[in-house]
Amino acid sequence: MATAVPLLIPLSQLSRAVTDWVESVRALTQPAGVRWCEGTEEEYGELTSKLIREGELVKLNAEHFPDCHLYRSSPSDVARVEHLTYICTNSREDAGPNNNWMDPKQARAKMRELFRGCMRGRTLYVIPYCMGPIASPLSRCGVEITDSAYVALNMMVMTRVGRPALERIARDGKFVRGLHSIGELDPNRRFIMHFPEELAIESFGSGYGGNALLGKKCHALRIASWQARSEGWLAEHMLIVGLESPEGETHYIACAFPSACGKTNLAMLIPPASLPGWKVFTVGDDIAWLHPGSDGRLWAINPEAGYFGVVPGTNPETNRNAYQMIRRETLFTNVALTADNQPWWEGLPTGAPVVDWQGRPYDASKGPAAHPNSRFTVTARRNPSYSPRAEDPRGVPISAIVFGGRRREVAPLVYEALSWRHGVLVGASVASETTAAAVGQVGVVRRDPMAMQPFCGYNFADYWRHWLTVGARLSRAPKIFHVNWFRRAPRGRFLWPGFGDNLRVLAWMLDRCSGRAGAAESAIGLLPRPEDLNTQGLDLGQQELRALLSVDPALWRKEVADIRTYLKTYGSRLPPELLGELEATERRLG
Numbered sequence: 118m119a120t121a122v123p124l125l126i127p128l129s130q131l132s133r134a135v136t137d138w139v140e141s142v143r144a145l146t147q148p149a150g151v152r153w154c155e156g157t158e159e160e161y162g163e164l165t166s167k168l169i170r171e172g173e174l175v176k177l178n179a180e181h182f183p184d185c186h187l188y189r190s191s192p193s194d195v196a197r198v199e200h201l202t203y204i205c206t207n208s209r210e211d212a213g214p215n216n217n218w219m220d221p222k223q224a225r226a227k228m229r230e231l232f233r234g235c236m237r238g239r240t241l242y243v244i245p246y247c248m249g250p251i252a253s254p255l256s257r258c259g260v261e262i263t264d265s266a267y268v269a270l271n272m273m274v275m276t277r278v279g280r281p282a283l284e285r286i287a288r289d290g291k292f293v294r295g296l297h298s299i300g301e302l303d304p305n306r307r308f309i310m311h312f313p314e315e316l317a318i319e320s321f322g323s324g325y326g327g328n329a330l331l332g333k334k335c336h337a338l339r340i341a342s343w344q345a346r347s348e349g350w351l352a353e354h355m356l357i358v359g360l361e362s363p364e365g366e367t368h369y370i371a372c373a374f375p376s377a378c379g380k381t382n383l384a385m386l387i388p389p390a391s392l393p394g395w396k397v398f399t400v401g402d403d404i405a406w407l408h409p410g411s412d413g414r415l416w417a418i419n420p421e422a423g424y425f426g427v428v429p430g431t432n433p434e435t436n437r438n439a440y441q442m443i444r445r446e447t448l449f450t451n452v453a454l455t456a457d458n459q460p461w462w463e464g465l466p467t468g469a470p471v472v473d474w475q476g477r478p479y480d481a482s483k484g485p486a487a488h489p490n491s492r493f494t495v496t497a498r499r500n501p502s503y504s505p506r507a508e509d510p511r512g513v514p515i516s517a518i519v520f521g522g523r524r525r526e527v528a529p530l531v532y533e534a535l536s537w538r539h540g541v542l543v544g545a546s547v548a549s550e551t552t553a554a555a556v557g558q559v560g561v562v563r564r565d566p567m568a569m570q571p572f573c574g575y576n577f578a579d580y581w582r583h584w585l586t587v588g589a590r591l592s593r594a595p596k597i598f599h600v601n602w603f604r605r606a607p608r609g610r611f612l613w614p615g616f617g618d619n620l621r622v623l624a625w626m627l628d629r630c631s632g633r634a635g636a637a638e639s640a641i642g643l644l645p646r647p648e649d650l651n652t653q654g655l656d657l658g659q660q661e662l663r664a665l666l667s668v669d670p671a672l673w674r675k676e677v678a679d680i681r682t683y684l685k686t687y688g689s690r691l692p693p694e695l696l697g698e699l700e701a702t703e704r705r706l707g
């Protein structure tokens with residue numbers, strides 16, 4: 118007897134709340150058709166073919182880069198736009214001085230006019246997605262509606278798209294609503310609005326990265342940070358990496374660095390030959406959701422399922438894992454092309470560009486061949502160092518939290534905070550030079566607390582208080598460190614080799630966590646003494662090492678004054694504990 122094949126319920130009937138919302142958006146935006154995304158390989162292939170036919174995607178050299186494609190975004194749409202990104206809370210104070218704010222009613226009205234009829238002649242894609250392993254209680258779901266097939270393709274790689282997500286939404290009854298349209302890609306009609314109180318996002322006029330892939334920065338950081346505060350956890354701009362020592366002990370650490378400061382490289386680090394026996398496992402490269410566990414430890418999941426990484430600089434020397442990973446099934450955005458249709462970017466030792474990222478004949482006088490913020494989109498499963506624990510619904514326990522920025526001076530290579538509370542001050546004081554990941558001037562030092570300046574969905578003062586509260590609940594709290602891989606010699610040369618050699622610093626941290634490594638006290642925290650760092654096989658003089666580990670009291674007194682001025686902008690909402698820690702630092706500086 119033939120077994121009855123169960124009829125699949127159409128996606129559009131799984132959740133009434135989602136269906137009703139899609140219908141209201143359809144009525145407003147007037148698309149030519151509606152497509153519910155299942156997130157299957159066939160669907161990915163179908164959308165890819167459609168974009169190739171329409172001239173939006175270029176198929177790359179199939180021999181060297183099988184199943185790889187190039188997408189060129191509009192030249193005025195190549196990075197996040199922080200000045201057009203808003204947090205729309207009922208009270209302006211809740212958004213804080215760290216965010217642009219708009220009254221939610223005003224913002225909704227403004228966006229309604231932009232969205233009205235904006236999808237005429239286009240397909241409306243409904244993308245149900247889950248951030249985090251589908252079976253994890255720590256995961257959260259959303260639905261993105263978009264009129265960009267390129268965005269749909271990225272979302273299918275970066276998140277878990279399709280039926281299981283929608284089934285979970287139907288069960289949970291709760292989801293983040295993300296409405297996106299590329300509009301006319303007009304920078305003057307571009308807004309990225311967040312309504313944390315309604316778990317909603319509205320993004321118009323950009324098709325790029327964090328502006329448009331709403332599961333990423335908009336949901337997993339801005340909205341999630343708000344949700345996390347009310348639910349007692351943390352949503353952070355952190356990579357998560359597992360490090361197995363030659364003795365077979367594995368620790369997981371979470372590191373917060375600003376965009377384009379090497380998170381992907383650190384998450385996929387290749388141990389140098391002179392440190393045999395170490396193994397590195399990537400859990401995530403950009404975002405961590407951290408939950409206090411019943412065992413008093415902090416547990417982390419990576420809400421994402423792929424990487425949207427910076428391409429320039431990736432080569433077999435700097436990051437062999439990433440280089441291998443992006444040679445198949447990868448969607449490139451804004452890289453250059455060689456004569457035989459291979460992708461090319463600055464930092465590649467081989468090949469030569471003939472077509473630049475805008476599709477023009479390459480001309481060195483017109484700037485770099487690949488855009489400095491050109492990206493690869495690739496599934497995490499292609500990562501040779503992908504952690505077997507990355508899909509664990511419980512997450513991984515975190516032994517250390519690392520903050521860092523890009524600074525040519527002031528911050529030493531590494532130091533350890535004296536306590537969780539001091540660590541919150543260290544995180545709150547992070548400063549970094551700006552990069553090409555956001556529109557604006559590159560290389561200007563700005564405060565970027567916990568690398569969350571562009572991503573915290575509420576008032577930083579409340580956020581720091583929340584950090585203090587979470588820490589108080591942890592009986593086995595991670596140790597907190599600060600690193601600076603980017604310290605320079607007076608003549609401008611980088612003092613530290615970076616990349617794989619960063620493991621030497623991480624190894625010291627792990628030894629600190631297990632009480633095995635020494636440290637020297639300084640006014641700003643605990644630093645390794647030169648003999649505490651394994652520098653075997655490294656071409657680094659004693660003088661350079663001392664420079665890397667130096668704390669200049671005069672520079673630091675100025676730094677503390679700067680930090681105070683910055684913290685004071687948060688007024689009476691600032692947790693007094695932070696000023697207390699700052700005063701203690703000042704006293705230690707003498």
Ligand code: SAT
Pocket residue numbers: 196197325326327328333334376377425554555
């Ligand atoms: O554009 S993204 O936000 O996705 C990348 C980044 O800036 O970190």
Ligand code: MN
Pocket residue numbers: 354375376377403
């Ligand atoms: Mn990032």
